[in-house]
Amino acid sequence: MSRHLEATTRTIWLRFVLDDFGEMQSEATPLFCDNMSAISMAKNPVFHQRTRHINRRYHFIREALQEGVINMQFCRSEEQLADIFTKALSKDRFKYLRSKLGVKPVSSLGEAVENEATY
Structure with a gap:
């Protein structure tokens, strides 16, 4: 409580x-x-x-x-999004909750990250 x-x-x-x-x-x-x-x-x-x-x-x-x-x-x-901020999670659970938050992994951003790093 x-x-x-x-x-x-x-x-x-x-x-x-x-x-x-x-x-x-x-x-x-x-x-x-x-x-x-x-x-x-x-x-x-x-x-x-x-x-x-x-x-x-x-x-x-x-x-x-x-x-x-x-x-x-x-x-x-299983759907508690706050767990990503408060608990140690397995890789699969982390990826699942990250996707529910709408956060994309850096690798999926591709050129956007590379171009941003050159500025």
């Missing part, structure tokens, strides 16, 4: 910065999560016996959901 807390905090901060630049976000920012239990706890305000250990400071995630600041969405672990 602490990852979600940090993601929510950073989302709120980034929305604030964008607003300062005149780029008001009209829709909730999607937060992709691979944990259905975390999504359920954040969306359901009912107190559960198993969740009583969660500190009250985590409840601001629920408030951010209710206010339309964030929208927690399920994303399979």
Whole structure:
């Protein structure tokens, strides 16, 4: 749950910065999560016996959901794009996530890279 807390905090901060630049976000920012239990706890305000250990400071995630600041969405672990920035990956997994981000390998850029290096 602490990852979600940090993601929510950073989302709120980034929305604030964008607003300062005149780029008001009209829709909730999607937060992709691979944990259905975390999504359920954040969306359901009912107190559960198993969740009583969660500190009250985590409840601001629920408030951010209710206010339309964030929208927690399920994303399979295999599709988590953030893994490319946070984990050691196999070569195949790295290439797959890199392609999902739209980043091309240097070798596929061909002459563009060679011409750029001569300037």
